[in-house]
Amino acid sequence: MRLSRYFLPLLRDDPKEAEIASHRLMLRAGMIRQSSAGIYSWLPLGFKVLSKIEQIVHEEQDRAGALELLMPTIQPAEIWKESGRYEVYGKEMLRIADRHEREMLYGPTNEELITAIFRDAVKSYKDLPRILYHIQWKFRDEIRPRFGVMRGREFLMKDSYSFDLTVEDARKSYNKMFVAYLRTFARMGLKSVPMVAETGPIGGNLSHEFIILAETGESEVYCHRDLIELDPPGADIDYASDLSPIVDAFTGKYAATSEKHDAVRFDREVPAPDRLTARGIEVGHIFFFGTKYSESMGCKVQGPGGELVTVQMGSYGVGVSRLVGAIIEASHDEAGIIWPKSVAPFDVALINVKVGDSGTDRACEDIFAKLQAAGLSVLYDDRDDRAGAKFAAMDLIGLPWQIIVGPKSIAAGEVELKERATGARHSLTFESALNRLVTAASEP
Numbered sequence: 001m002r003l004s005r006y007f008l009p010l011l012r013d014d015p016k017e018a019e020i021a022s023h024r025l026m027l028r029a030g031m032i033r034q035s036s037a038g039i040y041s042w043l044p045l046g047f048k049v050l051s052k053i054e055q056i057v058h059e060e061q062d063r064a065g066a067l068e069l070l071m072p073t074i075q076p077a078e079i080w081k082e083s084g085r086y087e088v089y090g091k092e093m094l095r096i097a098d099r100h101e102r103e104m105l106y107g108p109t110n111e112e113l114i115t116a117i118f119r120d121a122v123k124s125y126k127d128l129p130r131i132l133y134h135i136q137w138k139f140r141d142e143i144r145p146r147f148g149v150m151r152g153r154e155f156l157m158k159d160s161y162s163f164d165l166t167v168e169d170a171r172k173s174y175n176k177m178f179v180a181y182l183r184t185f186a187r188m189g190l191k192s193v194p195m196v197a198e199t200g201p202i203g204g205n206l207s208h209e210f211i212i213l214a215e216t217g218e219s220e221v222y223c224h225r226d227l228i229e230l231d232p233p234g235a236d237i238d239y240a241s242d243l244s245p246i247v248d249a250f251t252g253k254y255a256a257t258s259e260k261h262d263a264v265r266f267d268r269e270v271p272a273p274d275r276l277t278a279r280g281i282e283v284g285h286i287f288f289f290g291t292k293y294s295e296s297m298g299c300k301v302q303g304p305g306g307e308l309v310t311v312q313m314g315s316y317g318v319g320v321s322r323l324v325g326a327i328i329e330a331s332h333d334e335a336g337i338i339w340p341k342s343v344a345p346f347d348v349a350l351i352n353v354k355v356g357d358s359g360t361d362r363a364c365e366d367i368f369a370k371l372q373a374a375g376l377s378v379l380y381d382d383r384d385d386r387a388g389a390k391f392a393a394m395d396l397i398g399l400p401w402q403i404i405v406g407p408k409s410i411a412a413g414e415v416e417l418k419e420r421a422t423g424a425r426h427s428l429t430f431e432s433a434l435n436r437l438v439t440a441a442s443e444p
């Protein structure tokens, strides 16, 4: 992509409404624009990152055996009346009347709708277990939308729903999602810690929040330090195998959000030097709630003995749009964003420091073509601007690598390669630079 033809409205100054780094940087880097409180448009650069995050979520859901579908954003009020949540949900629910005065709502979550779909389609235990998921916009009329996409009113969520015959089977589905979440967040360069959590309006009694430690996080969290060091399972994980040893390793030590925190237990179970009290960002939340919806909505299947069995359910959310902010909170510096390569909007920035100089222009065109031919995605700054401004812009948008080309480097037969994360710069031939980039791209 040539920057001269891209849509990247950068802001020079810090927007005054932004209280935290990710919000400030997303606005400055031209990723999002607010359209009304807690509601955002995703501009091309931001949308690229959002899509990459979505893709990782898809891949890990698929690997775990979850099946993708797509439910609508607008739901009928009736199903929420069936479950009893229509009244309970309160002002967070955006209620709408259509032209026939039928009560509708913009979905804040989908337990009711998926239960209705499953109930009408599945009649036999032979069709269990199943995990269904979608990635869809949600609306919750939060009292205090803030921190940009971190606490929006409209936000993108991945929500999965599991259906099982027995509590024991449901636990297996829960464990699958638990493991899938560890992998999902790790692939985005994040260290997530599963913590015992409150179930809130979803209901049930088994629940974990997946928390990223960050000073600007909204939740106060308490855990054993060892949990931060645990490595997530690899891509070869067999989801048909018994996953409980992995889940046990991640839940064997104290970890709780403030709502579930027990100071006495924390002091008793965790030696003082291992106690970690920190702030965190909730990026995922999983729930087992048994028959809470299947009972009230009559979601039953015929069991092996012909008897009717009420289905056991769980639900599993990932804050897809929140993750964009969370990743920035975890990875930025004074100069701007530092994208982990798995979610970077482009692999490499190509900076022409002397646009108009025919030798430099020619060299850049050649490099641009070769980088793309090697399978790398490139943002080529071909605008006629000061070198300093170009460097600042590329540091701000945080692509993992920069290749800097000017008359001097060309005369020496070299380019300058800069790694955004470390700031390390090396002068080397373009061939060696390309080699480094291709090698880096192939590493996990």
Ligand SMILES: Nc1ncnc2c1ncn2[C@@H]1O[C@H](COP(=O)(O)OP(=O)(O)O)[C@@H](O)[C@H]1O
Binding pocket: 109, 140, 142, 149, 150, 151, 152, 153, 154, 155, 157, 200, 202, 282, 283, 284, 285, 317, 318, 319, 320, 321, 322
């Ligand atoms: N207002 C919001 N803005 C952005 N992401 C949100 C918002 N509310 C929830 N999420 C994301 O969706 C995931 C699932 O939501 P859930 O646990 O049902 O909501 P909550 O924790 O707000 O009650 C959360 O872990 C979080 O990552």
Ligand SMILES: [Mg+2]
Binding pocket: 209, 282, 284, 285
């Ligand atoms: Mg939650």
